[in-house]
Structure formats: C-alpha cells, structure tokens
Amino acid sequence: MHVLLIPVAFSTCIHSSQIMVECRYCEQTFEEESALREHLYEVHERDELSRIDQKRVEQYVDEHGLDESDNEEDQSPDQSIQREQRTVDTSDGIYPADGWELSDVEALSTDEIVEKLTGHGIETNETAFLNRVEDCNSATALSEQWEAEYAVDATGYDQDFIWMATQELWERWAPDTPNKERIYDFVQEGRDLREKGNRTAACDQWLTAWEYIVAVTPDDITTIEAADRQLPTFLSLEPFIRSLDSDLATVAEDEPAYHENRLEFCREVVEQFPDADDELLLDFHHFIADSLAKLDRTSDSRAELESLIEEYPEDPYAYKKIADSYWLDDLGDLTVEEIERTAELYQAALEADTALEGASIVADRLDDVENRLAEMGASDERES
Structure with a gap:
C-alpha cells in the first residue's frame, strides 16, 4: 500500500465545486497542490512558514532534487534580519514556543483549547461546531473556514495549532462524524x-x-x-x-x-x-x-x-470458473445438460484467450468432460 507520511496538505468542504488551495501568507490561490508547494519554496521564507507548509516545501525540494539553501541565496539582508527577529521565544510558559504537535493539543482540556482559539480571534462552542461539521468533511477545511471568516491573529506555528485544535475538538465533540x-x-x-x-x-x-x-x-x-x-x-x-x-x-x-x-x-x-x-x-x-x-x-x-x-465476453476466467464449479465440485450430481454446458464453458475460455494462463489444464479438463459425455452416450446406447 502506498502511503506517504505527509500531513494533510489541503481539503475542501463537501459543497465545493472545485478544489483550490490558498497561500495563507499572501492569499494567492492555486488549482494544484504542487503549484502551491512551488510558490512557497520560491516566494516565502522558511522561518515564516507553519509546520505543515514547511512539509510542503520539503516535499517540493525532494521532488525536484533541490537544496533549500539555493532558495535562501536569493533573499535580501533585510529578510535575514527578519528571520532572526522571528526566532525570539514568544512562549507564555504554557504553550510550546518551538511548534505544536497533536499530542500537545490532546493534552489540553477542551476549555483551554477554546480559550486559545478565542485568543486568536476564533469564537466557537460545541453547538456552533456541530452545526459546521454537518456541511464539512475535513477538520482542515473547517479551520480554513474560520480563518476566512474571522480576523485571525495567528502566525507561524500557531497556524498549526488552529487546524490541530479543530481536529481535536472534532474528535471530542463529533466523534461519530x-x-x-x-x-x-x-x-x-x-x-x-x-x-x-x-x-x-x-x-x-x-x-x-x-x-x-x-x-x-x-x-x-x-x-x-x-x-x-x-x-x-x-x-x-x-x-x-x-x-x-x-x-x-x-x-x-x-x-x-x-x-x-x-x-x-x-x-x-x-x-x-x-x-x-x-x-x-x-x-x-x-x-x-x-x-x-x-x-x-x-x-x-x-x-x-x-x-x-x-x-x-472476452474474459476467459469467468468461463473457466463457472466450468470448474460444475466439474470440480458437483461431478457426481451433474446432468447431461450441465456436463454439456461445462464443455461449452471450457471451450469458450480457450477461445476467448489463446494465451490463457493454465490453458493446458483447461484443455485437459475439456478432454475429460468430452470423454465423460462420450461414455454417457455409449452407456445410453447399450441400455437402449
């Protein structure tokens, strides 16, 4: 099974007519996820990206055999200063300053999650949440709805908190959805x-x-x-x-x-x-x-x-399987008509595909069926 261990990159609500992905840093939209990954790599600085968008850049780099340092050479000195400023620890001592993991969010109480969302400008409660999930099939899509509707104050890793919080609240408030x-x-x-x-x-x-x-x-x-x-x-x-x-x-x-x-x-x-x-x-x-x-x-x-x-009708295996179901399973109880049907099916299997896997076995069984029919015919003649 082909599974890539990459976070869910984007999602849509059920009623969306077209898949679009949006850059949350400059609000450009793209029709393909691959185009967004290229955009993030070429336009935005690594340190301003949330973890999920850093994963997008890493995937783009891997796909194209690039070195992320190549992109940094094109950035101005001012951009480097901005990156250094963003490394300042803004933790309040309660929430992580170096990025969110789902386990961090899972460890919070529901009230703490709601309170932190409120701090970012997102108002929600269980009733409002349940109303939203009726028309949405993705926690990420729901979090993007919030970001579009509210004046969200969240940068860097806190953008990860929003979709992680949405996913955790979904697990707690709507586990059967x-x-x-x-x-x-x-x-x-x-x-x-x-x-x-x-x-x-x-x-x-x-x-x-x-x-x-x-x-x-x-x-x-x-x-x-x-x-x-x-x-x-x-x-x-x-x-x-x-x-x-x-x-x-x-x-x-x-x-x-x-x-x-x-x-x-x-x-x-x-x-x-x-x-x-x-x-x-x-x-x-x-x-x-x-x-x-x-x-x-x-x-x-x-x-x-x-x-x-x-x-x-060109598939030989359906013919063969039906014939086998008669010849191999019900041999003692077969009527003349069923044996004749079995012969027809084996013959059809051979005609449908001359390169049939196991064709020699099918041919041998056809011979056995025809011999059985001949024996039954001879027996009938003797009895008459």
Missing part, C-alpha cells in the same frame, strides 16, 4: 498492526478507513481518479483498496468470517465507483464471485460470473 484527517490514523494504525504480524486487526482498521473514505467522498464522484483528488494526499486509493482486498482474502483463509467482510467490501467498491476502469471493475467482480464461492453460495457465484460474461 467522519472527517478526512481520521483516515490517516486508521491507515497508519493498520500498517503498524500488520508490521507486528496482526493482519486481522490491521484489516479491521483499514475497513474503518474505507468506511470513512466512503463517507467523505461526494456521491457524484464515480471514479477512483476523481476520488483521489478529493482525498488526503497521503493516500493513493487504488493501491489501498487492492491491498486491503488481498489481505482480507489471506485473513479469510484462517478466519472464514472474513469472507463476508471481503464480499461486502468488494461490493461497496464497485457500487461506489461504477465508472472506474474496466480492469478494476472486472477484478473486483471476480473477487465478489470468489467470496461467494468460499461462502458456499455457489449459485450466487455462478450468477455473478454469468453477468461478467455478458459484460466482458
């Missing part, structure tokens, strides 16, 4: 659990992350690519869902109940993204059929594969 920032927590917790060998618990965390992804993705988004543009930048959606499916299948081998989890997840993927590319849809419909088969819902599995044949 999904937001984008929590997706990162669930994904990372899952990765940590998997690294410790607890794949089952990891899948549970990732399924929760998936629930949040569905919840914060607008209904009019029907492709993976469009969803990626709405979701936090640390997450690459298609690798994530493919990895989750693979881990669910592995876990289900030892814990059969997870076949049901996998079935539900794969159905949600194809329902959430009906306009995804054919390769992904084909794969996940196969995963649905596989899960149904593992749950001994053979007729449902065959029906899923029959639908695939109608939609993707």
